[in-house]
Amino acid sequence: MIKKEDISKILDATEIVDVINAFVPLKKRGVNYIGNCPFHNEKTPSFTVSASKGIYKCFGCGESGNAVNFIMKHEHYSYPEALRFLANKYGIEIQEQEITSEEKALQDEKDALFHLTEFAQKYFAETLFNDPEGRRIGLSYFIERELSESTIKRWGLGYCKDNWSEFTDYAKKNGYEDKVLISSGLTIAKQESHVQYDRFRGRVMFPIYNIGGRALGFTGRVLSSEKTKAKYVNSPENEIYSKSKVLFGLHLAKNEIAKQDLCYLVEGNMDAIMLSQNNVENVVATSGTALTIEQIRLIKRYTKNVTVLYDGDSAGIKAAFRAIDLFVENGLNVKIVLFPDGEDPDSYSRKLPQEEFKTFITDKAENFILFKTNLLLSDAKDDPFKKSDLIIEIINTISYISDIIERDAYVQQCSSILNMKEEVLYNELTKVLRNRYFKKIKEERKEETSSSTQTPPDDLFLDEDDGSNYISTQKAKKQIIEELFPDEAQERKIISLLLNYGDKLTKQSIIGEGNEKTDSELSVANYLVGDIITDQIDFDNESYQEIFDVYKEYLFEKGELPNLNLFTNHQNSKIQDIAATLLINNYGISELWQTKWNIHTPDPESSERIDLDIKESLLSLKINKLERKIREVKAKLKEETEHENQLILLSEQKTLEKIKQIISSELKRIIIK
DSSP: OHHHHHHHHHHHHOOHHHHHTSSSSSSSOOOOOEETTSSSSOSSSEEEEETTEEEETTTTOEEOOOOHHHHHHHHOOOHHHHHHHHHTTOOOOOBBOOOOHHHHHHHHHHHHHHHHHHHHHHHHHHHHHHSHHHHIIIIHHHHHHHHHHHHHHHHEEEEOSSSSSHHHHHHHHTTHHHHHHHHSEEEEEEEETEEEEETTTTEEEEEEEESSSEEEEEEEEEOOOTTOSEEEEEEESSSSSOOGGOBTTTTHHHHHHHHTEEEEESHHHHHHHHHHHTTOSSEEOOOOOOOOOHHHHHHHOOEEEEEEOOOOOOHHHHHHHHHHHHHHTTTTEEEEEEETTTOHHHHHHHSHHHHHHHHHHHHHHHHHHHHHHHHHHHTTTTHHHHHHHHHHHHHHHHOOOOOHHEEEEEEEHHHHTTTTOOOHHHHHHHHHHHHHHHHHHHHHHHHHSSSOOOOOOOOOOOOOOOOEEEEEEEHHHHHHHHHHOOTTHHHHHHHHHHHHTTEEEEEEEEEOTOOOOEEEEEHHHHHHHHHHHHHHHOSSHHHHHHHHHHHIIIIIIIIIIIHHHHTTTTTSSHHHHHHHHHOOOOOOOOOOHHHHHHOOOOOOTTTTHHHHHHHOOOOOOOOHHHHHHHHHHHHHHHHHHHHHHHHHHHHHHHHHOOOOHHHHHHTTOOOOO
């Protein structure tokens, strides 16, 4: 673990433009630098780097962060690896910090599991080649499956003898304790009888590796025809192995995936091994388990393009359907290849010559929407009910596409294939998007987690057309936004003012103890924080509240402003993104406005404009809070039956409305020059 002091040295020494310019050509534009984003394809540069603030932000795909984040994402490094990369670049010597006793115990457990699993992998591999039973049963099976000796060794395949506890006994002789043997899952212990035996006895062994190539666990395939035995057995999950977070073969395929910008995904281990042997190196497998979001994120570290190679039977088609929606939802481009009946990637790659097989998986790769639409359409035929289900299924998949233009193109394409009006498909799409969005908000609030208070995306609303119930007007959009996020704009503006101008001076009227107003000059941060605390205002957006609380703590407890690195390097990715977005201004006024057309606009960073922004944002926020409070009082008044309580509520309502009237008058006096 790298010491905090060394991390600070690395961050202080790092010049973000210097770091990013080594990977992305940057050009100076105003106070910032700009270039083509390395994380998505674009023709017009939208990747902006701020040298003074040490952050980057892509206004195309939304990626943002600091130099460490950039190295992590671009080079597929972990956080410590990125720090070491930068330390080496700037010649900073780092020292590893001693870990706590609890961390050491956990690390010791992980180390023990790694050592045992690697020991087991070597044992099973030796058994496969050097033991008579291993050669007769295990090796002959792999040879029968047409695997070469070099392939078998490259993947570390092996065999566990069909003996009750031979591996367990051998491991104990080599110093491995019962606890780690049982935790790894290599040994099963019956508590009532105190009997221990090998989990994988009588099976060929497929080691499962992490990205770095360390063995984590195993899949064992039984070779006998006994129906009482499961065909495949996997290692149980433990401190080093979680099947949902691992892709079989990624340690060998990752470089080729990045190089070709394409990942082939198969279901079975043998599929991946055989394709690799046949010179398709950019292939990984889910090991027969359902695809997970964690596995998709692993692929996304190396490419956004995936071709799914699944069997052509009904089970393979269902698996492909599940994979399509998950991939699209997570922003990947996906194609599908289905093999002829009775074939799978393994068998078909052995049947065809290498080049012919490569041509097949390239030419037969079908756009996921066309694949799904044509397949479901052939099944639905002229059945109106099946066709209705088909439309819902297709639109549900399209709804996961984040790019609006791409989504529109697929709607048009499906409209042509299905011989159906685009309006009908758009209506269904809008309904799906809105239902999913508001369901998400409801669930987040119900779970009392950090709820997203971003305004609904524009694609939840379509222009008014034929009076359909699913098409919202601009008025309805405004109403929904106001109901869900009444203070978003004002809260966001206040946080932006704190981050960008917290250290600047502002002239504002301060009300003294005798309610007299005096003009005072103080820092923007001091004025905003003091005013908000005085009026006991809380932010609805929890991320904004967290940023505000940091300012409050620093101003009142330390008497200074927080360093912006606290937010751009924050462990909470939401706060990182908010800081990067608000700190980088990607918009500027064209010089042509002044030189050619003699149009002058106010300087957005002038002290006068900042003063007005502060006043307007605070007053607007207070108006919103007051209006909600007044509505709450009115609602209580309607339900209240006690006369005395009614008088109290009426008095409270009158006071609130008077305050609202005063603030409204103040707002009307604000004139932006």
